Amino acid sequence: MTDVIPAPAPVRVPVRDGGSFPVRRVYCVGRNFADHAREMGAQAPASRADRGRPVFFMKPADAIATRGEVHYPPGTADLHHEVELVVALGRDAPPGVLARDAAEDLVFGYAVGLDLTRRDLQSAAKQAGLPWDTGKAFDESAPLSEIVPAAAIGPLAARRLSLAVNGTERQAAPLSDLIWDVPDILHELSRLYALRAGDLVFMGTPAGVAALVPGDACEARLDDAIELRCRIAAPRVR
Ligand code: MN
Numbered sequence: 336m337t338d339v340i341p342a343p344a345p346v347r348v349p350v351r352d353g354g355s356f357p358v359r360r361v362y363c364v365g366r367n368f369a370d371h372a373r374e375m376g377a378q379a380p381a382s383r384a385d386r387g388r389p390v391f392f393m394k395p396a397d398a399i400a401t402r403g404e405v406h407y408p409p410g411t412a413d414l415h416h417e418v419e420l421v422v423a424l425g426r427d428a429p430p431g432v433l434a435r436d437a438a439e440d441l442v443f444g445y446a447v448g449l450d451l452t453r454r455d456l457q458s459a460a461k462q463a464g465l466p467w468d469t470g471k472a473f474d475e476s477a478p479l480s481e482i483v484p485a486a487a488i489g490p491l492a493a494r495r496l497s498l499a500v501n502g503t504e505r506q507a508a509p510l511s512d513l514i515w516d517v518p519d520i521l522h523e524l525s526r527l528y529a530l531r532a533g534d535l536v537f538m539g540t541p542a543g544v545a546a547l548v549p550g551d552a553c554e555a556r557l558d559d560a561i562e563l564r565c566r567i568a569a570p571r572v573r
Pocket of ligand 1: 363364365417419450537539540
């Protein structure tokens with residue numbers, strides 16, 4: 336059968352040392368660092384045993400932005416940065432719920448991303464008990480670094496995630512502070528969704544989220560292992 340419109344090309348993310356990673360879905364975790372949960376006015380769990388279930392939301396695959404510059408989005412006066420570890424899945428999950436100890440077999444690699452957020456729209460939605468989509472799932476809302484194969488990163492817990500804006504550090508935390516680590520999150524996601532090769536998972540942000548304005552230069556890092564540079568450009572002419 337012939338397509339009646341041109342088929343959109345999948346979003347592709349460059350992979351370190353060659354090739355590209357076609358993106359299928361973008362899952363995101365909310366409230367995965369206790370200090371950020373508290374700064375957003377949410378309760379942070381007192382212990383792992385007390386943590387309940389993670390908060391998930393999604394962004395469209397074509398929100399991924401790899402060009403090093405994104406436009407200030409329409410419809411907001413309070414665009415926030417959230418620096419996050421991003422997991423790239425290289426294999427389909429087997430049917431059923433994924434065991435924690437089988438989770439790492441699915442991981443192709445890691446990246447650093449920004450979960451850009453229209454905080455004013457998200458806050459209004461939260462207060463009204465409405466979905467977060469307009470606050471989270473907009474065009475160019477997910478700047479992303481190259482993807483680095485997992486073998487080059489090694490154990491995650493000792494790694495430090497950070498974001499500097501115009502040279503000043505705003506967010507930083509060791510990944511040992513994650514309330515749900517990568518196996519926990521892939522296990523929890525598999526209870527709700529069929530995970531597939533090409534899926535990305537934004538793992539949640541530490542404290543220090545704040546506003547960005549056009550002209551700001553973001554430098555997000557996982558130590559010296561992964562770097563994302565992204566500039567906020569003037570709004571797109573509409
Ligand atoms: Mn986030």
